Amino acid sequence: MKYYVADAFTDEVFKGNPAGVCVLDEWLQDDVMQKIAAENNLSETAFVVKGKNKNEYDLRWFTPKAEIDLCGHATLGTSYVISNYVDVGTDKMIFHTASGILEVNRKSDLYEMNFPTREPKKTQIPETILDIIGVKPIETYLSRDLVIVVETEEQVKNLAPDFSKMLKLEVGSGVIVTAKGSDVDFVSRCFYPKLGVNEDPVTGSAHSNLIPFWSKRLNKDKMIAKQLSKRGGTLYCELCGDRVKISGRASLYMVGNINI
Template identity: 55%
Template sequence: MKYYVVDAFTDQIFKGNPAGVCVVDEFPDTSFMQSIAYENNLSETAFVVPRDGYFDLKWFTPELEMDLCGHATLASAYVVHHYVNPGLMEMNFHTLSGILNVVKKEDLFELNFPARISEKIDSFPLIEEILGAAPIELYATRNQVRTRYYAVLAAEEQVEQFVPDFELIKKLPQSFGLVITAKGSSSDFVSRFFAPHAGVNEDPVTGSVHCTLIPYWSEKLGKNKLLARQLSKRGGVLYCENLADRVSIGGHAVLYLEGNLQI
């Protein structure tokens, strides 16, 4: 099985978010793909199946299959553009979240994703305990089984200096993770994302949470084009645009590894 590791949302090796990309003729059994993702031990492993004019795409964390992933989609587009169909400038990926379009524009890959609007929560004592104080605002997005919480803090420094207690974060009921965000100083907004339930303590750069952050900060800041930074140890930069019911998320990518899985 052809295998690549791509650092996404960065133009420097060892930065951004590394994603595994497996190129296959057909999807293997789900449990087999999950085993590969567990063995790879990256926040996401993508599986790409080239079709006639489009690509099927699935994503797995070490613990579960995802319905949407930004950085592994960017990594998959990078692999398609450079190795699967060299020079291809526009790609359509068929996924659990519908058809996702990716366009290569100069040195950026631009992802067109569905916007995910959050609902406001008045208070949540456990999140206040996790943060050490009440956030300015608190929001959540939900699917049938999981909730992702978004805590808005007063300053970028609070996001950067936050020390997570992962065991406490795991106590959030039916949760997929916790996002903390604030208005940025050298960017429009910043964030960090913690998902210990999915086997990912802190995700370095997370495209999917920006499906919610972009509409939020677009409204707060009164602008549709936004520069975002994720303040993990590896760090990453996202070039964002609010498109009403969709969002555009642009990023760079660099290749770390090309090889074969012996399975």
């Protein structure tokens, strides 16, 4: 099968979040796709099969350890690959996924993803969280992931979590740490050791939580966000009722073949 790696939420190679994209004629066995994702050892590998209707595709995402129900950067990477290398010139893509139908529109060099919101609900601050992240939270919230609000952008940037302790955290698939930004609206970092990814460089799906959260706090629907991992990435965000629009750029790193 053809295999691509696209760096998502950036227009430069070696930045953003690298997504593996496997283009299939038909579905493989689940265990085979899981082995491929483990072999690729990226935070997510996307598997895409062309649908019966024009511009429609079936899409699934795997971390090195498990299949997940929503992934932003690998959806962006898949859209970039389809539009530039598979169905060249396509500017609208409809993906059938575990999270329902996801629509992506290409607007020049930006790929605008339409995702469901996952507004987090306020929860008690876990007793162990200070030991895990080394920073005292202001508040914590929960949806799929535990969302931790801290005081400053610098605290987010300088985090050095204890991943062995984070693995024992009983709530959330992952941990999102966020704060108001200085030159953007808000910043974050995202950690998923339970899924085999200690830190995800840029996490589109996390912004299904962060966009409605920060929209209320900042009283604005359109925002720019940065993820402050070592690679870094920029996301253009908009709240649209019970949906969010997350836009970003992508850059091709490699094209190859997987032989199994």
